[in-house]
Amino acid sequence: MGVMDGILEGAKVALSLQGIAFVLMGVLLGTIIGMLPGLGPITAIGVMIPISYGMDPAMALVMMAGVYYGAIFGGSTSSILLNAPGVAGTVATAFDGYPMAQQGKAGKALAIAAISSFFGGTVGVVLLMLFAPLLATVAVSFGSPEYFALMLLALTAIASLSEGSTIKALISGTLGFMVAMIGIDGQTGTSRFTFGSSSLLSGIDFLVIALGIYALAEVFKLIVDRNKDDGPQRTIGSIKLSKEDLKEMSGPASRQSIVGFLIGVLPGAGATIASFIAYITEKKIAKNPEEFGKGSIKGLTAPETANNAATSGAFVPLLSLGIPGSGTTAVLLGAFMVMGIQPGPLLFTEQPNIFWGIIISMYIGNIFLLILNLPLIPYISKILNIPRPMLISLVTVFCLIGVYGISFNTFDLYLLLAFGIIGLLLRLVSFPAAPFILAFILGGMIEQSLRKSLTISNGSFMIFLERPITLAFLIITVLSLTIPALLSLRKKGKTA
Amino acid sequence: MLASQNKKVSLILIGLGSVFLFMSYKLPKYTLVPVDADAVPIFLGYLLIFLSIILFFTKDQETEVEDGEEQVTKPKKGLDKNTKMLLVFGGIVLFYIVLLEILGFLITTAIFIFITTLLLGYKKHKTNIIVALAVPVGFYYLFNFVLKISLPKGILPF
Numbered sequence: 001m002g003v004m005d006g007i008l009e010g011a012k013v014a015l016s017l018q019g020i021a022f023v024l025m026g027v028l029l030g031t032i033i034g035m036l037p038g039l040g041p042i043t044a045i046g047v048m049i050p051i052s053y054g055m056d057p058a059m060a061l062v063m064m065a066g067v068y069y070g071a072i073f074g075g076s077t078s079s080i081l082l083n084a085p086g087v088a089g090t091v092a093t094a095f096d097g098y099p100m101a102q103q104g105k106a107g108k109a110l111a112i113a114a115i116s117s118f119f120g121g122t123v124g125v126v127l128l129m130l131f132a133p134l135l136a137t138v139a140v141s142f143g144s145p146e147y148f149a150l151m152l153l154a155l156t157a158i159a160s161l162s163e164g165s166t167i168k169a170l171i172s173g174t175l176g177f178m179v180a181m182i183g184i185d186g187q188t189g190t191s192r193f194t195f196g197s198s199s200l201l202s203g204i205d206f207l208v209i210a211l212g213i214y215a216l217a218e219v220f221k222l223i224v225d226r227n228k229d230d231g232p233q234r235t236i237g238s239i240k241l242s243k244e245d246l247k248e249m250s251g252p253a254s255r256q257s258i259v260g261f262l263i264g265v266l267p268g269a270g271a272t273i274a275s276f277i278a279y280i281t282e283k284k285i286a287k288n289p290e291e292f293g294k295g296s297i298k299g300l301t302a303p304e305t306a307n308n309a310a311t312s313g314a315f316v317p318l319l320s321l322g323i324p325g326s327g328t329t330a331v332l333l334g335a336f337m338v339m340g341i342q343p344g345p346l347l348f349t350e351q352p353n354i355f356w357g358i359i360i361s362m363y364i365g366n367i368f369l370l371i372l373n374l375p376l377i378p379y380i381s382k383i384l385n386i387p388r389p390m391l392i393s394l395v396t397v398f399c400l401i402g403v404y405g406i407s408f409n410t411f412d413l414y415l416l417l418a419f420g421i422i423g424l425l426l427r428l429v430s431f432p433a434a435p436f437i438l439a440f441i442l443g444g445m446i447e448q449s450l451r452k453s454l455t456i457s458n459g460s461f462m463i464f465l466e467r468p469i470t471l472a473f474l475i476i477t478v479l480s481l482t483i484p485a486l487l488s489l490r491k492k493g494k495t496a
Numbered sequence: 497m498l499a500s501q502n503k504k505v506s507l508i509l510i511g512l513g514s515v516f517l518f519m520s521y522k523l524p525k526y527t528l529v530p531v532d533a534d535a536v537p538i539f540l541g542y543l544l545i546f547l548s549i550i551l552f553f554t555k556d557q558e559t560e561v562e563d564g565e566e567q568v569t570k571p572k573k574g575l576d577k578n579t580k581m582l583l584v585f586g587g588i589v590l591f592y593i594v595l596l597e598i599l600g601f602l603i604t605t606a607i608f609i610f611i612t613t614l615l616l617g618y619k620k621h622k623t624n625i626i627v628a629l630a631v632p633v634g635f636y637y638l639f640n641f642v643l644k645i646s647l648p649k650g651i652l653p654f
Contacts, residue, residue: 054643167551171509174544178516181537188526190533193519223585224578226616389616390627393609396589401605401635404596405645413593417586424582429505451531459530 003133006348010356013058014364019357023365026063030070031077031372032383036391037084041071041328042437043215047398049207049335050405057339058354062361064335068328069121069311069362072271073369076113076304077381081106081236089271089307092279096292096299103295107237112245112297113304114373116253120305121366123257124264124312128319129359131265136320136348136355144452145463147323149473151446154267154323155439156481166485168431176436179204180443187451199411206334208412209440211399212419213426213433214327219395220424226388236378245297252282252302260306264313267325271307271314278306312362319343319355323442327434330441338406506552510545517541581616588612600650605632 013019026048033044044067052060075087080097093113100109142150155173182193183203194200256278263274282302283292292299317323322344324330336343341354348355372380403416426433457463464470520537588611595604610628618624639645 050645051638051643053645165554167547167554171544171547171551174540174547178537178540178544181540185533187529187531188533190523190526192523192533192537193516220582220585223581223616387618389613389618390624392616393612394627394631396612397605397609397631397635400589400592400596401601401639401647404647405639410593410597413596414590417589417593421586429501447536450536451529454530457530 006133006352006356007360009353010358010360013353013357014062014360018056018059019062019361020364022059022063023066023361024368026066027070027073027365027368028372030067030072031074031369031380033067034071034074034087035077035381035383036386037078037082039218039395040075040087040214041068042210042331043218043395044068044071045328045331045335046207046210046215047395047402049338050402052335052339053405057341058357060339061336061341061354062358064332065315065358065362066365068332069308069365070369072307072311073114073117073121073373076117077110077373077377078384080109080113081381082384087271089275089310090303091272092275092303093300093307095279095303096294096296099293099295100300104237105295107239108241108245109295109300110236110377111239111241111374112249112300114370114377115241115246116249116301116304117308117373118366118370119253120257120260120308121312121369122363124261124309125359125362125366127258127261127309128312128315128362131316132320132355132359133348134320135316136345139321139345140349142321142345142469143467144449144456145467145470146473148446148449148453149464149470149477150321150323151442151449153473153477153480154317154325155442155446156477165430168429169435172426172431172433173435173439176209176439177443177446179209179436180440181447186448197411199409203444204415205403205406205412206331206441207338207406208403208415209419209437210331210334211402212416213423213436214331215395215399216416216420217423217427217433219392219399220420221427222388222392222395226392236381239374239377248297249301252278252298253305256282256302256306257309260309261313263306264310265316265325266313267317267323270326270328271310274310274313275303275307278302315358315362319358320345320348322347324438327437330438333441500556502551502554502556506548509548509551513541513544513548516544584615585612588615596650597648598650600652601647602632602636602652603650605635 014023029048030041030044033039033047034041045064048064048067052063055063071087072089075085075090076093076097079085079090079094080101083094083098085091085094097109097113100106180203182200184191184194184201191201259281260271260274260278263277264270279292279299279302282298283289286292286296286298314325314329317325318329318333320343322333322342324333333343341347341351399416399420400413403412404410406412423433426436453463454461464474517538520534520541523532523534523537525534526532588608592604592608606628609631610624613624613628614621636647639647
C-alpha cells in the first residue's frame with residue numbers, strides 16, 4: 001500500500017465523526033489536566049488509559065495523543081496566570097508570560113501563547129508527516145541488534161539530558177530497569193525477584209508504575225505544597241493582538257518551530273529542553289535582550305512555539321521506531337501496548353489507519369486547541385479554582401480506580417501505593433522520575449533484543465560491531481554519554 | 497561526614513544493590529542460552545553499586561542549586577507537619593484498599609473523598625458531600641454500565 005493510500009486510510013479515522021469527537025475529548029481533557037499545577041501529561045495519559053479500555057484502538061490512541069499535546073498546550077495557561085507551570089515544558093513560558101499578566105495583559109499573553117502553540121504544533125505535524133514515514137521505511141530493515149543499540153541510545157540520552165544531576169538520572173534509570181526485571185523471564189522461564197508471590201509472576205504492570213511514580217507521587221507532593229498561595233486570579237482582559245504584535249511573533253515562531261521539532265525528535269530531549277533552548281537563543285539574537293523576562297512578546301512566543309513543535313517531533317521515533325524518547329512518550333508507548341498495538345515500522349505498513357490517523361488527527365487537534373485556548377479560555381481557566389484538597393482526593397481516586405480497573409486485584413493497589421511512596425522519596429532527594437519510567441519500559445525490551453541478537457550470533461558480541469547501523473548507534477550512544485561528561489570536566493577546569 | 501544527603505542515599509542504594517546482586521546470583525542457571533536470566537540483573541546490581549559510589553563522592557550542592565534556596569531554608573516544623581499529613585493520608589489510602597472489596601466501590605470512595613478533602617482543610621461541607629457522592633456514582637455508572645468494567649459492589653445490592 002502506498003503512502004497516499006495510507007494517508008487516506010488515516011484521514012478516514014481522523015475525519016470520521018467519532019474520530020473528531022475523540023480528538024476533541026482528548027485535547028479538552030489534556031488542556032484541563034495540563035493546566036492544573038502539579039499534574040502533567042504523564043498523569044493525564046495514565047488516568048486516561050483505563051477509561052479507554054474496550055475502545056477501538058485507533059480512536060483511543062487518537063484521543064491519547066490529543067491528551068499529550070493538549071496538556072502541553074494547556075500548561076501555558078497556569079504559567080501565565082499563576083506563574084505555576086502545569087507542566088515542565090511550559091516553565092519558560094512563565095518567564096515573560098507572567099510579567100505580562102501582571103501588567104494586566106493576561107489576555108494578550110494567552111492569545112500569543114495559543115497562536116504560537118498552534119503554529120509550532122502545526123509546523124511540527126507537517127514535519128512529522130515528512131519524517132516519520134521516511135524513518136519507518138529505513139527502520140523496516142532493522143533487526144534485534146539495531147534495536148538493541150537504538151534503545152540503548154534512547155536510554156543514555158535521557159540520562160545525559162535529564163534535568164539536574166546526571167548521576168542521579170542514571171541511578172534513577174538503573175532502578176527502573178531493575179524493577180523491569182521482576183516477573184517470569186520469557187526465555188528461560190525463571191521467575192525473578194517475585195518473592196514467591198504469584199501476583200508478581202507476570203511482572204509489574206506499567207500503569208502501576210506510571211500512576212504510582214508520577215500521579216500518586218505528584219499528589220503526595222501537592223499535599224506538601226497545599227498551603228502555597230497561588231496568588232489572586234487576575235482578570236484576563238482583551239485577547240486582541242495588533243499587527244505589530246503578530247509581526248514581532250513571526251520571527252521567533254518560524255525559527256523555533258523547526259528547532260523545536262528537531263529537538264523533539266532526539267531521544268531524551270523533549271518539550272522542556274526545546275522551550276529553554278528556544279528562549280535562550282531568541283534572547284541571544286534579540287536586538288533588545290533586556291526586555292526578556294519583563295513581558296517580551298518574543299520571549300513568550302519562542303518557548304511556546306518550540307514546546308509544541310517538540311511534542312510533534314517526539315512522535316517521530318515513537319511512531320516510526322516504536323522507541324520512546326522521554327518519560328511521557330514512554331507512557332504513551334505503554335498506552336499503545338495496552339491497546340495491543342506495537343508502534344514501529346510495521347505499524348506504518350500494516351496499520352496505516354492508526355499510524356496516519358494519529359498524525360492527521362493532530363491537525364484537527366491543534367485547531368480545536370486554538371479554539372479552546374482563545375475564545376473559551378476565560379471559562380476553562382475557572383478550573384484553576386478547584387480547591388487543592390478536592391483535587392488531591394479526586395486524583396487519588398482516579399489513580400486507584402485506574403489500576404483496579406485493569407487487574408481487579410487489590411495487590412496491585414498496594415503496589416501502586418508503594419510506588420507512590422518511592423516516587424515521593426525520589427522527588428525529595430531530587431532524583432528525576434522520567435529516567436525511571438523510561439528505563440522500566442525499555443528495560444525488558446533491551447534485554448530481549450540483546451538476548452535475541454546473541455542467540456543469532458551464537459553468543460558473539462561481534463554482531464554489534466559488524467553491522468554498520470548498529471555500530472553507528474553504539475558510537476552515538478558512547479558519545480552522548482562522554483561528551484557531556486567531558487564538557488563539564490572542561491568547565492570545571494576553567495573555573496578552577 | 498555522613499550528614500550529607502548524597503552520602504546517606506548512596507549507602508542505602510549500595511545496600512539495595514547488594515541485596516539485588518545476592519538474589520541475582522541465586523537464580524537458577526541454564527547452560528544452553530547465550531545470555532542467562534541472571535546476566536542482566538547481575539550487571540544492573542553492579543551498575544547500581546558503581547553509580548552509588550560515584551554519588552557518595554558527589555557534593556550535594558551540585559544538585560540542590562536548581563531547587564532554589566527556598567527548600568533548604570524551609571522551617572523544620574512545617575516539614576514535620578507535612579510528614580504527619582502524608583502519613584495520615586497514606587494510611588487512609590491503605591484503609592481504602594483494604595475496604596474496597598469488602599464495602600464496595602461506592603461506599604468506600606464516597607467516604608474516602610469526603611474524609612481526605614476535609615482532612616486537607618476544605619471547609620465547605622455541603623460542596624464536599626455533593627462531590628463525594630456524585631463522583632463515585634458517576635464513575636460507577638461509567639465503568640459498570642458504559643465501559644463494562646465491573647467495580648466491586650460490596651454490600652450494596654447494585
